[in-house]
Amino acid sequence: MIEGETQKETCQVAIVGGGTAGLALAAELRRLSIGKVIVLERESQAGGIPRHCGHYPFGIREYGRLLKGPDYARRNRETAERLGVEVRTQTTVTALHPDGVLELLGRHERSFLQADRVVLCTGVRESSRAQRLIGGGRPQGIVSTGALQSMVYLKGIKPFARPVILGSELVSLSAIKTAAHLNIKPVAMVEEKDRMIARSIMQPYLALKGIPLHLSATNPRILGRDRVEALEFTNRQGQRDVIETDGIVVSGRFRPEAALLKTSHLAVDPGTGGPVVDQFGRCTDPIYYATGNLLRPAETSGFCWREGIETARRIAADLDGAGFGSQSIPVIAADPAIKFVVPQRLCLSEIGGGMGRFYIGLNEPVNASIAARADQGLIWKGRLSARPVRRIQIPMIDPSKNRQASEIRISVER
Amino acid sequence: MQTDQYDIAIVGAGVVGCAMARRFTLEGARVLVLEKALDVLDGASKANSAILHTGFDAPPGSLEQACIAAGYAEYLEVAESLSLPILKSGAMVIAWTEDQLRALPSLIEKAHRNGVLDARALGREEILNREPHLSDDLLGGFEIPGEYLIDPWSSAHAYIFQALANGAELMRGAEVLGGTFGPDGWMLNTSVGKLHARQVINCAGLYGDVVDERLVGAKDLTVTPRKGQFVVFDKAASKLVSSIILPVPTKTTKGIVVCRTIFGNVLVGPTAEDQESRTDSSTEREKLVDLRTKGVKMLPGLELCEITAAYAGLRPATEFSDYQIHHHTDKAYVSVGGIRSTGLSAALGIARHVAALLQQAGYRFTPLKLPALPQTDRLSDYHPRDWQQPGGDGIVCHCELVTRREIEQVLNGPMPPGTLQGLKRRTRATMGRCQGFYCTAELAEMTRGKLKIPIGCSDD
Secondary structure: OOOOOOOOOOEEEEEEEEOOHHHHHHHHHOOOOOOOOEEOOOOOOOOOHHOOOOOEEEOHHOOOOOOOOOHHHHHHHHHHHHHHOEEEEOEEEEEEEEEHHEEOOOOOOOOEEEEEEEEEOOOOEOOOOOOOOOEEOOOHHHHHHHHHHHHHHOOOOOOOOOOOEEEOOOOHHHHHHHHOOOOOOOOOEEEOHHHOOOOOOHHHHHHHHHHOEEEEEEEEEEEEOOOOEEEEOOOOOOOOEEEEEEEEEEEOOOEEOOOOOOOOOOOOOOOOOOOOOOOEOOOOOOOOOOOOHHHOOOOOHHHHHHHHHHHHHHHHHHHHOOOOOOOOEEEEOOOEEEEEEEOEEOOOOOOOOOOOOEEEEEEEEEEEEEEEOOOOOOEEEEEEEOOOOOOEEEEEEOOOOOOOOEEEEEEEEE | HHHHHEEEEEEEEOHHHHHHEEEHHHHOOOOOEEEOOOOOOOOHOOOOOEEEOOOOOOOOOOOOHHHHHHHHHHHHHHOOOOOOOOEEEEEEEEEOOOOHHHHHHHHHHHHHHHOOOOOOEEEEEHHHHHHHOOHHHHHHEEEOOEEEEEHHHHHHHHHHHHHHHOOEEEEOOOOOEEEEOOOOOEEEOOEEEEEEEEEEEEEHHHHHHHHHHHHHOOOOOOOOEEEEEEEEEEEHHHHHOOOOOEEOOOOOOOOOOOEOOOOOEEEOOOOOEOOOOOOOOOEEEHHHHHHHHHHHHHHHHOOOOOOOOEEEEEEOOOOOOOEEEEEHHHHOOEEOOOOOOOOOHHHHHHHHHHHHHHHHOOOOOOOOOOOOOOOOOOOOOOOOOOOHHHOOOOOEEEOEEEHHHHHHHHHHHOOOOOOOOOOHHHHOOOOOOOOOOOOHHHHHHOOOOOOOOOOOOOOO
């Protein structure tokens, strides 16, 4: 703790992270007449990842028109500010304490903020090269899509001229669009899995751009000492293949940006990498909420925007004395194919509402029945044919009808 | 000639060269350091396990043991005044098999012979009480309370900074190509021109034998690089272990170490792989996965911890088991070779040893009376950091909480980095969880026009 503290600043709701979910939530809280709402943003400008996605499509659901990322971020920012949200930029939250006390670091000094409710909206980032255990040298020219976007769109800096894109998710396609902005010409897309992770209808787009797609490219290695010189991998035929290149975009495999969480008193779910929450979005300390992509990797901005709005409504009800209750039971991902289920706990509350759906992430493709059971009793069962990195939602049970249950299990029945 | 003649030319600015530069500058010599890479610490010194060893398991009576003991003592002596990051964690050697268990008494006895008198046997229960997250497969062990976690980069930077602050000169991108020795001393032929020095000290590490051949036409040893790969776990893992967990050593390596780092992570490594290349410090997925598995076996809680980084270092192994430090008095040339993985602990001791060799040979020193003590940025998660002081001008690297002020100070300081790697070593920027996802663009802008290898590339 900081010494010599005198008086803590207070507010109704403090929001950690001014991305799409955080700004949408803050604005909605003000629409619901919550008094002092502060967004704490560590970057020099709020807006989050859309700030550096200088391409379409954003904003259809929210603003009824097609926007590029930076315009969308600006609208989210302006809407929040117009409604009286205080957006504090270049402000890093360095610690979360019980009772809603946050330690802040501004540009020039440190301080405390005490909030009636705190909402964590720190979003996601891509997995690094090390996290993906990509071997080889450590030359310059290896960046994530996020870093590429901010270099290109925010700074006008070109990290390389003809990179290889590692990964084949939607964001990997965004890397191609970003590259085009500074006349960077990707020479290949390389995917370790045997099929494209983004929907395969995207494949013609690659063909159109003249970018060859290498699937089943295992054990990638980066070559080069000072700068990237090549990417080496084992191809589908089991032979080593080498692509000459001057850069690598390590794209996708999003994970929650949970650094603050991990040093806090709040529980983390190893499945999502984000906080353990109940159906209201409350963390294991009910003063703390979480929403947006921090809950699970990774959804579209539109989805996060709506999550932010819905969470704001629950927080307003909570502050109004709704009394969500504190008794909760675990929701268990009871099959190795299931990577995570959000929420991870169900509050046995008299009050309805909440997320209304379980959001499920997979480790492997599933083509079977998926079932939710309260203890032994079947609550819901349905057919599921899906792959990892897809949006999968199933109806949530009504907790008020299952007040005797001790756990909920989500399982796959093949 | 007097004005551009140096007393001592040190070839190589790894940790040994930096310590050497400091020692001879403090002894009053006019020192020149020649480094062929674009930045200091670019060879063997750029990657290691970041431990200050007592030398408890060095061969008793060896030069290595003597240098580690002297280096260890001096490190502790100067740590405060040079703001060296240091954390007394202590170490435990852990036996996982019956064979290893049987080897412990002789290792403890060896430690005692090496003057590490507080090495003491520990029972299984005592170990598990002190390190409750270790796997209960362990059979026994012993402790070496005097082992410390340090930062290999800021230590070496602090040495060279003190040398520079007291008049030494450093030339980077300066490779020694050859030279002639005459009555006036050495005329060195380098990639940046001819340079004149009375005495040459070869601290070229992985290229030690190459420099020997270029200057004296014969080599004292042959370097066989030995690669060591490491994985670094997320800071959350540091709650799992307090001591440095050492294995029972074998002939080729100290084995796999599990320990915290001074930056609050947990490190597992190294592997030991002999190879031809003196530059290839690449990692291999298979080896990294294996290290991870071995780490989890010893410390099961690592299973749920993310990996933050993976790297490899090269140690300049030779055909000899001991350090090879030879003074060719007829040619005013000292070859400092075979400084293996213990070089970080021993560097200050090696420098003292070489100073003593020269003194014996009649070299006269006039030590500086009041040497300047430059203050360096103490990069440690266990000490106050710059961001905790007012006026940091905002955070640039969010994962490691590196301030704009810290980065500006390094970029405008006495030894600005030549490469992004150098900037990372001086500030820790991009070294955290996200590995540059958030701050690479900002760093690219801040360093524009300031690095020898820019982060951005030109349009042609």
